[in-house]
Amino acid sequence: MDLKGLPPTPQRLISLLDLIVACGYNAILVEWEDTFPWKCDLRYRGATFYNQDVIKRFVDRCGELEIELIPLVQSIGHLEMALRLDDNEHLREQVDCFDCLNPLAPGAHQLVEAMVDDVLELMPDVKRFHLGGDEAWLFGSHESTRLYAQQNGKDRLYLYHLDPILDKLIDRGIRPLLWHDMMIQWDDAALQQLSQKADLAVWGYHGHPDYTQDHLYHTRVIERFSNLNVPMWACGAYKGADGMSFDRATFESRRENTLAWLDLDARFDFAGFIATGWSRYSTNRVQTSPLDGNQDVIVLLGQLFSGQSNPTLQQVNQLLLQARELDGFQKCSDILNLMQRRRKIAWEQVQEIHEMLTFMQYDKNRNDPWLVEQSCKKLANAIEDVEELSDELYNVFSGRVALCWMQEYVHERIAPLKEQLAVFQSIGSKVPVY
Template sequence: MKEKFFSHNKPVVAIRGIHLDLKGLPPTPERLFEVLDLAYESRINCLLVEWEDTYPWKIYPELKNQTAYSTGTIRKFLDKARNLNIEIIPLVQSFGHMENVLSKKRFKNLREVPDNVSDLCPLKKESHDTILKMIKDILTTHKNIRYFHLGGDEVWSFGSCEKCKKFVEKYGTNTLYLYHLEPIFRFLKSLGIRPIIWDDMIRKWKTPDIKKISKLTDLMCWSYGVDPLSSIGRDTLNRFEKTGCTIWLASAYKGADGAFADVPNTQLRVVNMKTWMEYAKKNKVKGVVATGWSRYNTFLSPCEGIEAGLDCFVLAGKIIWDGSISENPTIWAENFLKHCQKKGIHTDHFYECRKVSEQMQNMRDLIFSQARNFLQQAHLVGEPERVNPIRAKEARESLLKSLKGLRQCAKEWEKAHAGVIPKFWIKKYILSRVEPAKKIIKLVLTK
């Protein structure tokens, strides 16, 4: 008997998306194409793709990394998505999270604050021109798209340079925000493309300003905790709705459980997605996207990759389609991934990827805990007479033993991910897990 994985014949929301944040642990081209198959099988019909440094930038070649996809790969990916009726929404940062751009010498003068590479100064004409050129570069490959995501979130130093301060004093922060983005919104509109931005910078705006921006762009409301509605504020969501905003919702299938996590918290991910879908059932929303962050910002080490979160990936498809899940999520995901493997979609490596990722996370946590305990020994903190040599020796040996265990976990992690992530990024990820542990042990053992 054929197993039925989805309860409803029709989805709760029309647009059901997964976010690909490719600036950390990007898939190989072959795996990138296969992600489309997995999305299709999971009844996902939209991918929000944040190419970042994996895009083959022509206008600013210094923005691409060592393993950036070729233009041919991008076009093949987009063609396959089109054949599967999966809508692609590109995401280009336009205000905050601009590290990949502002860290480059060419763009240094565009920073809001000289020593902060995150945020763009909105009052410099070159800022506007730079974003437009990047959008146009993306549009050379992304033809006939309906939506374009411009980020626009977490602009932490917004309005802090002297010129911006004066502007804000005269016109206000909301006007400054629109001063930068409104021309970009209108450019996209002239091409028949609807912009989308994250909602967090708009949450405290007054009603007249929200009404103004609602005519220019959609808002994607994001929150990844147990109670996302309280986190954003139900009154804020109500104001968005009453002022005519077109709303999207964003949960997370991975990348929301700590900047240096090696695995997603499946239970929390499911609760978050279910809570958002309860809201979607009762309110008018354009679509729902499960984000999959790979780095909390460009200059932090990666968090967990797609492969260790495949269960949450497919659960996102299930929950966004049906609006909830009555089955045991772990068992449902296990059975569904087996179903995908039978259909020729490579998923049977998930269990090994998850296992070794959990082991690596646990081993790292153990080392940091052991290091802290080691440093609390009385003879190291001002009471040299209070020392038991055998216990001090055992503590040192335990740290070194744990480091050896972590290195073994790293080897197994590399083996489990071989072929789905480029070797270059596998090595980088392992370094990001082993090196901090090595350094802290070295520091501790010199005490």
Template sequence: MSGSSPFKMRFVHLDLKGAPPKVSYLSEIFPLFHALGANGLLIEYEDTFPYEGPLKLLRAPHAYSPSEVTEVLRLAAAHELEVVPLVQTFGHMEFVLKHEALAHLREVALFPNTLNPHEAESLALVGAMVDQVLELHPGARWLHIGCDEVYYLGEGEASRQWLQQEQNTTATLCLSHMRAVASHVQARHPATTPLVWDDMLRDIPEDQLSASGVPQLVEPVLWDYGADLDVQGKALLMEKYRQCGFPRLWAASAFKGATGPSQALPPIEHHLRNNLQWLQVAAQGRKDTLQGIILTGWQRYDHFSVLCELLPVGIPSLAVCLQSLLHGGFTEDVRARVQHLLGISSLEIAGVLSEGTGSFPGSDILALVIQVSLHLRSSVDEMLQMDSLLGRWSGLAQELAAALRRVFPEGTVEEWLQENVHPSLGQLQALLQDLEAASPPPPPASPGPAQARAPEDMGAHPVPSSSVCPTLASC
């Protein structure tokens, strides 16, 4: 099923830090992933992993049980989907550092997103997390250790003192922690290779990267979710990494969760263009340099952000992107195959899918979300503006009456209006009066000025651009 794809590995990212699917749904959707051309999964558990012992406080109430994780792995294997777990070990540590018992390990006390790399306890913590995750993933060839968007690195007190020493830089600090975590993986799990998001490596000079020892320990994942990514720039970045000594690289595109922190419906055309441009990047690079591509599907931009597109809603976008990667482009044959696999009669790329279409697992959710997204807000807004609505329709009725009078006798005009207009206007007028009668009187004026206070900032939530974080979690 390799087709003409330059990516021998095609991994679907499951971001479980928001809306984690039930195992029963995964059992329905994994066969479709395989049929669409996926041969692997990148599973980002965050707080849904069943941590034990001192780490049990990291578990969310809805976390999977150990037996459920085992069942997910069994289902994945049954459908030829290789599983790569992802454990955050540096940035995006909100789900860990939000806990009071671990808050002392923050790089900056106010923000729970970045781990303090100077504390021995920090490495022990992430080492224990890695060990527990890999214990439930025996035989994993890769482990993703995150390391993206390490905000505020170097701004903690310990870092400031360390940076005052000659030749110490934030790049050195980043590489040191990355090397320590990767070395732990290598020592305790020698058959498993760490992957890292590449954004913290991009601007580090080649000689510093080469001398750090990191290229011998990890495989970078180059991520960019934009519809207009710089193909030539990515090809040059790949060559830079190769010159630094990284023997293997990965790409990361997106099929959902990268175009807005509260997006409800993924723009399929945007994600298709993004994945097609990654095909161009692969064509410019050296053969076999890119091991594969990860199609990210962010569910939250970070631990404290709202939900974006749900997994079932993103399936048509995933299908279009996977099939295009598999066959080397989006052709009419690819369109027809996607329509067949999803049970969609007419696949819309540039706009919203037609309502009520599709027979894939979760297609009913997609149909209902489309209705809510397109009609609920406008309907409610219209109701809340009933006085304007009544005025608008009353004015239109008067215009219509005047127009009718130019052609018909008064009796005909009144009869038509009584039959087709006045009943609806009467209902609207009565409802508006009922709402006005039910509304409570306004509260008395406050004796003094009252100023609302915003809740304390719990971390940085940047609005993503074309290069949102791979944890968008892109950020």
């Protein structure tokens, strides 16, 4: 559960645990981000952060339902929450980029350790702790880290930074987890060293690793980890994987990918499975589809990963009915499906107008101001069709997600269309007739 976008209300956060159990899951991985009541730096707290009482009730409910709680705190990449602050500028790999920590900068280790300590204070009995560690594409690009990597290797730089934190967790009886993508180029010795201290969560959300064009999760990567006895978890996705601005997950694509991971499990015997649900691709990107509009895919992955039969849509809906979630889910998914269809129509009109104007610039004998005007009117109507869904969307998600986040969600989807329309109208008003 990625909480850095469209976080559930406190009541919904806790009630979702009953659905998680009903779907067949036995653990919940939570990336708290700015929803956590941070003490190490109050500026990390977002507009609707959960207070300590909410966190404690969530922890207690996990215990009552016998769901293992696994917290996630970023440790290298995706640290925008902390690194975007001006007085943390010295901790960045690149001064103008907020996402990657310079592990050699004074205070870098303490930054991560303080966040880990804050989380453990409110959930001291966890058995596993995820330290993120993925997509740190600028890792080793600072002058100091580049020199260290040249002399010792990026894998040793990574371990230099994380080893003390891994050891601290292990000393408390906690097994660390890390995303796998930054370890693909590591040498065998570094991977074997890491395998003694952490499990790798291998993620890939499209198709089958045997056939994927994405080298990050191709089966040969998994096979190499396996040959080196690296403990692995397989990770699919129930939302946020089909596109940054998709309003609904693609059910059959999620099924295909999940079945692929189960196929690989017969070969590699994964330690476990994780159904990820991304709410933003990173802190400073737009929000993806709301969780409550994708409960059908949550059920699908829960049933498959827990060893149940491959469910039909009818069986998925039956489970949601038994969990007393079906009516709410259908209202959420219906409005999101409608929004996605109407947005698609509007963006297709944007493309049509853009191509038309480009063509008219190429061949001025075909300039047609009236045609541009009519096409812009058609786009304006399409935008109105999207915008008129706003109030219903707010109503359907009331009590599930705070209004401020739903308003942001709508703005992210409508404002770009309006901006395109304004540009086209401005250009169209200047189109001469030859």
